[in-house]
Amino acid sequence: MTIFYLKFAQVRIEAHYLPRRNEQLKIRTMKMLNAVLVGAALILGAATATAQDHAKSKKTPIERAEMHTNKMAKELTLTEEQKAKVLELNIGIAQKNDAIRNDVNMTPALKKESLKGNQDARDIHMKSILTEEQYKLYLAKKAEMQEKKELKKEEMKKNKKAKKETVAPATEELEEL
Numbered sequence: 001m002t003i004f005y006l007k008f009a010q011v012r013i014e015a016h017y018l019p020r021r022n023e024q025l026k027i028r029t030m031k032m033l034n035a036v037l038v039g040a041a042l043i044l045g046a047a048t049a050t051a052q053d054h055a056k057s058k059k060t061p062i063e064r065a066e067m068h069t070n071k072m073a074k075e076l077t078l079t080e081e082q083k084a085k086v087l088e089l090n091i092g093i094a095q096k097n098d099a100i101r102n103d104v105n106m107t108p109a110l111k112k113e114s115l116k117g118n119q120d121a122r123d124i125h126m127k128s129i130l131t132e133e134q135y136k137l138y139l140a141k142k143a144e145m146q147e148k149k150e151l152k153k154e155e156m157k158k159n160k161k162a163k164k165e166t167v168a169p170a171t172e173e174l175e176e177l
Contacts, residue, residue: 061094068094075141076134085129093122 059067069087072078078086100106100114123142127135 061098062091065090065094072138076130076137078130078134082129082134086126089122089125089129093118 065087069083069090072086072090073083096118097115100111100118103111106114123139126138130138
């Protein structure tokens with residue numbers, strides 16, 4: 001009986017030293033804040049490493065044009081003569097686009113308009129290089145890529161909005177303390 005009483009007393013003493021409700025909330029909030037800060041630091045570190053990788057792997061306009069031409073050759077089953085003409089066209093467009101993107105004197109709207117004009121010029125030239133069937137397939141692939149781009153943009157907007165919504169309740173909870 002005595003042993004039971006001592007154990008009960010020990011449990012009571014330990015219960016007496018537990019932090020109170022308000023202190024428990026502060027401790028939990030601090031732990032959560034620490035976890036968020038550690039997560040943010042990890043994300044920033046990963047983003048920096050990824051940005052450095054992208055900077056190293058930036059391709060020249062000619063390399064991009066060659067990659068684009070090879071992809072088109074596979075998808076559209078181009079002949080060697082067509083492939084040479086498409087490569088020449090793609091190199092010219094890629095160099096013009098690169099110059100537009102690197103021009104600091106142009107406004108973003110003017111850059112966008114110029115890049116769109118180059119794309120339209122490519123389409124006109126492609127119509128004269130490709131057969132009618134190949135050109136239809138070219139336009140279909142182009143529309144498919146545009147659709148994928150739009151879906152990706154929408155997904156990024158949703159993710160950004162969701163991120164803002166998850167951060168807002170946590171800041172409100174901290175303000176209550």
